[in-house]
Amino acid sequence: xxxxxxxxxxxxxxxxxxxxxxxxxxxxxxxxxxxxxxxxxxxxxxxxxxxxxxxxxxxxxxxxxxxxxxxxxxxxxxxxxxxxxxxxxxxxxxxxxxxxxxxxxxxxxxxxxxxxxxxxxxxxxxxxxxxxxxxxxxxxxxxxxxxxxxxxxxxxxxxxxxxxxxxxxxxxxxxxxxxxxxxxxxxxxxxxxxxxxxxxxxxxxxxxxxxxxxxxxxxxxxxxxxxxxxxxxxxxxxxxxxxxxxxxxxxxxxxxxxxxxxxxxxxxxxxxxxxxxxxxxxxxxxxxxxxxxxxxxxxxxxxxxxxxxxxxxxxxxxxxxxxxxxxxxxxxxxxxxxxxxxxxxxxxxxxxxxxxxxxxxxxxxxxxxxxxxxxxxxxxxxxxxxxxxxxxxxxxxxxxxxxxxxxxxxxxxxxxxxxxxxxxxxxxxxxxxxxxxxxxxxxxxxxxxxxxxxxxxxxxxxxxxxxxxxxxxxxxxxxxxxxxxxxxxxxxxxxxxxxxxxxxxxxxxxxxxxxxxxxxxxxxxxxxxxxxxxxxxxxxxxxxxxxxxxxxxxxxxxxxxxxxxxxxxxxxxxxxxxxxxxxxxxxxxxxxxxxxxxxxxxxxxxxxxxxxxxxxxxxxxxxxxxxxxxxxxxxxxxxxxxxxxxxxxxxxxxxxxxxxxxxxxxxxxxxxxxxxxxxxxxxxxxxxxxxxxxxxxxxxxxxxxxxxxxxxxxxxxxxxxxxxxxxxxxxxxxxxxxxxxxxxxxxxxxxxxxxxxxxxxxxxxxxxxxxxxxxxxxxxxxxxxxxxxxxxxxxxxxxxxxxxxxxxxxxxxxxxxxxxxxxxxxxxxxxxxxxxxxxxxxxxxxxxxxxxxxxxxxxxxxxxxxxxxxxxxxxxxxxxxxx
DNA sequence: GCGGACTGCTTACCT
DNA sequence: ACAGGTAAGCAGTCCGCG
Numbered sequence: 001x002x003x004x005x006x007x008x009x010x011x012x013x014x015x016x017x018x019x020x021x022x023x024x025x026x027x028x029x030x031x032x033x034x035x036x037x038x039x040x041x042x043x044x045x046x047x048x049x050x051x052x053x054x055x056x057x058x059x060x061x062x063x064x065x066x067x068x069x070x071x072x073x074x075x076x077x078x079x080x081x082x083x084x085x086x087x088x089x090x091x092x093x094x095x096x097x098x099x100x101x102x103x104x105x106x107x108x109x110x111x112x113x114x115x116x117x118x119x120x121x122x123x124x125x126x127x128x129x130x131x132x133x134x135x136x137x138x139x140x141x142x143x144x145x146x147x148x149x150x151x152x153x154x155x156x157x158x159x160x161x162x163x164x165x166x167x168x169x170x171x172x173x174x175x176x177x178x179x180x181x182x183x184x185x186x187x188x189x190x191x192x193x194x195x196x197x198x199x200x201x202x203x204x205x206x207x208x209x210x211x212x213x214x215x216x217x218x219x220x221x222x223x224x225x226x227x228x229x230x231x232x233x234x235x236x237x238x239x240x241x242x243x244x245x246x247x248x249x250x251x252x253x254x255x256x257x258x259x260x261x262x263x264x265x266x267x268x269x270x271x272x273x274x275x276x277x278x279x280x281x282x283x284x285x286x287x288x289x290x291x292x293x294x295x296x297x298x299x300x301x302x303x304x305x306x307x308x309x310x311x312x313x314x315x316x317x318x319x320x321x322x323x324x325x326x327x328x329x330x331x332x333x334x335x336x337x338x339x340x341x342x343x344x345x346x347x348x349x350x351x352x353x354x355x356x357x358x359x360x361x362x363x364x365x366x367x368x369x370x371x372x373x374x375x376x377x378x379x380x381x382x383x384x385x386x387x388x389x390x391x392x393x394x395x396x397x398x399x400x401x402x403x404x405x406x407x408x409x410x411x412x413x414x415x416x417x418x419x420x421x422x423x424x425x426x427x428x429x430x431x432x433x434x435x436x437x438x439x440x441x442x443x444x445x446x447x448x449x450x451x452x453x454x455x456x457x458x459x460x461x462x463x464x465x466x467x468x469x470x471x472x473x474x475x476x477x478x479x480x481x482x483x484x485x486x487x488x489x490x491x492x493x494x495x496x497x498x499x500x501x502x503x504x505x506x507x508x509x510x511x512x513x514x515x516x517x518x519x520x521x522x523x524x525x526x527x528x529x530x531x532x533x534x535x536x537x538x539x540x541x542x543x544x545x546x547x548x549x550x551x552x553x554x555x556x557x558x559x560x561x562x563x564x565x566x567x568x569x570x571x572x573x574x575x576x577x578x579x580x581x582x583x584x585x586x587x588x589x590x591x592x593x594x595x596x597x598x599x600x601x602x603x604x605x606x607x608x609x610x611x612x613x614x615x616x617x618x619x620x621x622x623x624x625x626x627x628x629x630x631x632x633x634x635x636x637x638x639x640x641x642x643x644x645x646x647x648x649x650x651x652x653x654x655x656x657x658x659x660x661x662x663x664x665x666x667x668x669x670x671x672x673x674x675x676x677x678x679x680x681x682x683x684x685x686x687x688x689x690x691x692x693x694x695x696x697x698x699x700x701x702x703x704x705x706x707x708x709x710x711x712x713x714x715x716x717x718x719x720x721x722x723x724x725x726x727x728x729x730x731x732x733x734x735x736x737x738x739x740x741x742x743x744x745x746x747x748x749x750x751x752x753x754x755x756x757x758x759x760x761x762x763x764x765x766x767x768x769x770x771x772x773x774x775x776x777x778x779x780x781x782x783x784x785x786x787x788x789x790x791x792x793x794x795x796x797x798x799x800x801x802x803x804x805x806x807x808x809x810x811x812x813x814x815x816x817x818x819x820x821x822x823x824x825x826x827x828x829x830x831x832x833x834x835x836x837x838x839x840x841x842x843x844x845x846x847x848x849x850x851x852x853x854x855x856x857x858x859x860x861x862x863x864x865x866x867x868x869x870x871x872x873x874x875x876x877x878x879x880x881x882x883x
Numbered sequence: 884g885c886g887g888a889c890t891g892c893t894t895a896c897c898t
Numbered sequence: 899a900c901a902g903g904t905a906a907g908c909a910g911t912c913c914g915c916g
Binding site: 364365451452453454456488489490493494495496497498499500520605606607608609610611612613614615616624627628653654696697698699713715718788789790791792823843846850 | 899900901902903904905906907908909910
């Protein structure tokens, strides 16, 4: 059956799609039956379809898989056919277990089986008892009486059942499968012989187990991902109070608009007809349907999301889908008429897959590594503006009072932004999620909701099951390996981290920056770091020491995390990264390789940190500590070597070394030395025409040969800095980017002095608007939760609250510094005359000082700079003038 | 009672 | 719920000062 278009979907249910509001409603449509839809979606035979998600069916007590068939763009279901049961492990014998009170008689106990498992912490095999249950809740999850609570010690009892199912059946999420006579079969994807040979050649010197893993990854990564059929959804709710977010649990107010935009560009908006609302101008290029009653509106929306394979929202877990569910219940829908499945912190679909982009974009690793920190706030408006150049429609007053035209525009725009966020770079967003799902064997919907530690956890859990390794409990690891031993520089941290070299203040011309390619993953790979290899049980390994720590590393066996992280790293560095820049390849291929390359980057960048995180299932402080320690060692050794060979090191941070005007030969020699002595690749990351350092670490400016500029850490580019100052700062950057030789600086300095002076003058004349003057600081918790101090942005937030404006964590508070007791005011409540000019003058000075210091410009000498005697309060005034 | 020195809190950044 | 290291500004505290 061919896929339905949005129009076909809606034609069935829309009561009337017209330019003018209809006077009467046509007859209602047949009611939706979720059960019938699911039954129809469960064929006994199915050709190629991607495994995209998995869940547990409580009624049938079976694992269910969701498969996406590209041919008709539909989801199909498949239920377990082998009677797989949930289980956990015990170190007691079946006989001992039977004596435990409440176990033998447990209604959920299925059977006990003695078997052998390899125990990585002790490096030996041991017998365990597999305790099987009829259902996942019997293993764990009931408030009391779960099997895992009856056992004195239980292993692997907290793995979600359907994840357990994926691992045990060796299922490849995101890969093609088929169903024959009710049985599921993988359709193996094989890379072309051309690619396979090229990769084999690339890694021919690696040990066999590394080669084996690289080929396993290749089969997963090369297989193309389709452009999933999907619809973005956004709803508007008509409440009396405009500022307050309506409660999704109560769902008290009517749903007044539902916007739907699909991946082919079809747009549709469903509107509730209400008393006294103006028509306005309805959006062009979108199908607008009016509904006389809310029930009909929801039915129309449900009939579309019920069968759409992927539904995309921005915050649908907590709002849109949750609200629709509870609102439908309130309106008397049967459970079988609502195609939404709610859990505590997610909203799923009965048949399809719901991706909540809010959760995915909130993920720090995705934000930083996949989207290059282009968006700062996790709001649809900011993400849309930053990534697409398209923000929300600006409205005034409550949505419930908008004309139909404006309401439709507003609602549709949100759905449109949401859809376009999945259409960036050839559909990179969902492809990225799919690639990560493949590597981590995680259902795609879960993947978009989990953090990196969840992905790495699943990747490693699968590998343990594949090897028949017992997954240790966190307390087993901690007991065997102990805590960290080095002292952190920051108080309260668990161990010492990276080395930062004191920069040499001033201007340096011709500065190459060398860096270790993905340093921490390289260290984990090269030095065999893993929870079972660091402080392993073998006496003969104890001499294989980690520098500056009491730890040692195994010499007998390759560590599991070392192998997995190492093979992924090698594949990224040697294959995907170069391929993603190969100009000979077509654009679409480059985009695809870039997506894979980015997925690997996201995963690799977190691979060290997780071992130092208490919440990680393989939390192992010595592993994290050893990684950081070897990093410091590599850094200091390399700097020593650079200096010994006559080079000038002007700065370095963690994995990078900045050199001043070295010869090519010197650099080449250092790189060869690193490869040979440390076993780590040192690369030329970039070369600056010149770099400007203040005396501060993590603060510098580098100008490339083409005039583009890297700015790191400087106040002038921080997001909380007032706009007027950012602009002045970037005017200075513009001047600096034109400097090509030391001689050019003279003129540049003069122009910069002028620029700073102008800024002071405009400030004094109060020519900057409040918006330009505002500091923009994010509120990280509700204002009353700041108990130790009351920072300025919180003071401003409290004033806003007093003026009956809602403030929430995540909001960016815009405030200006004013004269008077409070010191600050939110821009909504401030006036230009109260601005504290002196404070701002000081702020200008300190911002420019970071750069002018290095240029040998004394900010105090710039006309207009704040002078103590002019700005200090009267008492200090005298003291200052007496000096 | 006030100001300077100091510490701790908070945010935003770097790798 | 990936880590630690750094900068900056402000809030709050302590202490000396006839």
